[in-house]
Amino acid sequence: MTGRGRLQAAADHIPLPAETITGVLTAALVQQVRPLRLPAWARPIGSVLARSGLLVALAAWRERGPGSLEEPAALVTGGLHGLSRNPIYLGFTTAHLGLAGVTRNGWMLATCPVSAALVHRWVLKEERWLHERFGGEYDDAYRARVRRYL
Numbered sequence: 001m002t003g004r005g006r007l008q009a010a011a012d013h014i015p016l017p018a019e020t021i022t023g024v025l026t027a028a029l030v031q032q033v034r035p036l037r038l039p040a041w042a043r044p045i046g047s048v049l050a051r052s053g054l055l056v057a058l059a060a061w062r063e064r065g066p067g068s069l070e071e072p073a074a075l076v077t078g079g080l081h082g083l084s085r086n087p088i089y090l091g092f093t094t095a096h097l098g099l100a101g102v103t104r105n106g107w108m109l110a111t112c113p114v115s116a117a118l119v120h121r122w123v124l125k126e127e128r129w130l131h132e133r134f135g136g137e138y139d140d141a142y143r144a145r146v147r148r149y150l
Contacts, residue, residue: 017122020092023115024099027108036106046101049094056080057091075134077142085127085146089119123148 030036060080064072080087093116100108127148130138 017089017092017119019115019118020096023111024096027105027111030107031105038104038106042101042104046098050098050102053091053094053098057088060087060091075137075142082146084150085148086123090149
């Protein structure tokens, strides 16, 4: 497999939520038409949040190991997944919030809760699917002891 093929295969397995991408892109476009600037002090805070969010998402993605996100072979319950059942989504939402500060884009700050609410709807569907796939292992051994987000 070529380097480009490996990169494409990896990208296909990164669960970058469309809801987050849509929120970020919408905010970037609206900012071009009607700028809404955040104060300068938002930039360093945003930088910390964006980097932290991306690091959490990447670490959680690597923690899950190889395999399909739609058809996991096993339930990952340790590491970051032992602190949050959805560390990848949590990381991307934190990065979205951080990008608002880094770019000083007020529209991005406004789209973050909307994107997060849409991601939450997806999480609820995933939870039903994980219950069907893993049953008691998911419900009793994992869901009962690990919070959905934090």
